[in-house]
Structure formats: C-alpha cells, structure tokens
Amino acid sequence: MSKVTPATRALTAAGVAFTVYSYDYDPDAESIGLQAAASLGEDPARVLKTLMALVDGKAVCVIVPSDQEVSMKKLAASVSGKSAQMMKPPEAERITGYKVGGISPFGQRKPVPTVIEQSALAHDLVYLNGGQRGLQVRMNPADVRDVVKAVVADVLA
Known part of the structure; x- marks a missing residue:
C-alpha cells in the first residue's frame, strides 16, 4: 500500500503536521468508520468519516465522527440549502477521485464545499481517511478545518 496519495500530497503542500x-480494511464491515476505529484501537468519536452529499443538487463533503449519523436538514441549513441527500457511491467516486471506503476530504479531484461537525474540534487529534482504503491520517482538527476551508456546524442527527 502506498502511503503517498492525493490526500497526503495535499496535506504536505498545505504544510500541516500529520x-x-x-x-x-474490511470491505464487508457494516460501518467502515467503526471498523477503522476498532482496528486503530481508537475512540470512534476521534475517527472521522468523510461522506459526500448533495445539497440542492450540488456536491458537499461532510466530516463527522464515525459513530454518528448526519442530519440532512442540518447539513442543508449549514450551507444555506433547502434539502440534502447522500450522494450515490459511483457519483462520489467520480467527483472525489477516490474509491468509496477511501474517500478523503483532502486532495479531491474537484474542491467542493465542506462541513465539519463542530464536536470534532473538541479533540486534540483526529483520524481521517488518507485517500485509500486502509489508510488514515492523524492530525489536529483545526488543521482539518483550515485546509479544506470547512464550515463548522452541528450536523448530527
């Protein structure tokens, strides 16, 4: 497995520590994020999952703790939209350039608005997908916010 991905290149270029x-990686896991947390021996609240959604038909990336679900209503409101829905996996792969299970908020093919769940910023360090299945990056959540210019909001169901 290569540890150099578009995500790690983007983080290196941004000059942040990770x-x-x-x-x-277990492709049959019921929850990829929870499986990653268990494999790393980490609290699921510190292992964040990267999800792709559509708000009023436009792509949005949302980052939440792996043991939580997204409120579509709150997500839409966080980017001044009316309605949100999860993006279908083939579309998420096409837009991000990553395979589902390996989608990172960093180094996506085309930058899209990003929302990070506010509770994620309470941790000293968090884990996020590093751009391929079975690869995580650990970093400061404020750096996550800053690198992807994320909106910070309560988006939990």
Missing part, C-alpha cells in the same frame, strides 16, 4: 496509519 501522521499516516495503516489498518486492515
């Missing part, structure tokens, strides 16, 4: 971790 550490790369590999884990055994």
